[in-house]
Amino acid sequence: MTLNDKIYKWLDDRFKLSELLPPIVKHPAPLNVVSNPLYCLGGTAFLCFLILVITGIFLAMYYKPTPAEAYKSVEHIMTAVPMGSLIRSVHHWAANTMIAAVMLHMMRIYFMGAYKKPRELNWVVGISLLLITTTFGFSGYLLPWDQLAFWATKIGTGIAGSIPVIGGYISLILVGGNDIGAETLTRFFAIHVMILPIAIATLLGLHFMMVRIQGISGRL
Ligand code: HEM
Structure with a gap:
């Protein structure tokens, strides 16, 4: 018996892995999925x-979410932290x-009609995932606390503020006052590292569960 076999038997x-795993891992995928790279777009996003x-x-x-330290801490990551510049660049490009x-995944779903019955709810969850993904980008943009970040946030919160009726409240919640400042930075940091990760993890769980239950669209 090899070491792998012993570990497997121990677990x-x-x-009861031999009962639990087969229904999860031995799942037939439609032939068109196996041969078409467009079906990899959701996995690429994940x-x-x-x-x-x-x-x-x-x-x-290493990052410090205060107006006095944010820019300096990013500079520190880029110049002094071992592999800091690589890790930040990978974060940016990812x-x-x-x-x-x-x-592109959403376009694949749309053009292949994969949103149709019984997958309508998964489309709705997907739209929420799209919103969360873009909000991740928007909230992360302010964190370096440089000129580009400041003005992009000014414009972004201004656009949110121009929504009829609720815009003023949304802008106040995001900015935390009359102008972009310390309150905005800590709020964006909390949104970026706590609220959105919890929201996306929950919705991804739902998304994958539905893909599993409903199966990928296409002929088996
Ligand atoms: C964080 C974003 C997302 C991730 C990680 C993700 C991941 C996935 C994965 C891995 C699949 C399996 C099949 C495939 O990859 O094509 C899938 C299927 C699906 N996704 Fe997403 N998705 C995301 C966003 C979206 C969006 C924005 C929509 C649409 C508005 C959407 C709608 C769907 C639907 C309807 C299916 C079932 C497709 C089928 O059965 O052919 N997803 N998703």
Whole structure:
């Protein structure tokens, strides 16, 4: 018996893996999925998300969300932290790639009609995932606290503020006062590293559960 077999048996005796795993891993996929790379776009978005979580945790170890220290802490990450510039760049590019992958994934769903019955609810969950993904990008943009970040946020919160009736409240909640400042930075940080990760993890769980229950669209 190899070491792998021994480990598997040890786990199997305790968690009944041989009963639990087959229905999860032995699942027929439609033939068109296996041969068509367009079906990899959702998985690509998820891979980007995992990379963002890992690199984001490392960035959070050095980043300081105060107006006096935010810019300096990013500079410190870029110049003094070992592999800091690599980790920040990977975070940046994974974020851009995730947005592109989610948009293309949505187009694949739309043009292939994969949103139709019984997958309507998964389309709705998907739209929420798209909103969360773009809000991740928007909230992360302010964190370096440079001129580009400041003015992009000024414009973004201004657009949110121009929504009829509720715009004023949304802008107040986001900005935390009359102008972009310390309150805005801590709010965006909390949104970026706490609220959105919890929201996206919950919705991804729902999204994948529905894909599993309903199966991927297409002929088996
Ligand atoms: C964080 C963003 C998202 C991730 C990680 C994700 C991930 C996935 C994965 C891995 C699949 C399996 C099949 C495939 O990859 O094509 C899938 C299927 C699906 N996704 Fe997404 N998705 C995301 C966003 C969206 C969006 C924005 C929509 C639409 C508005 C959407 C709607 C759907 C639907 C309807 C299916 C079932 C497709 C079928 O059965 O052919 N998803 N998603």
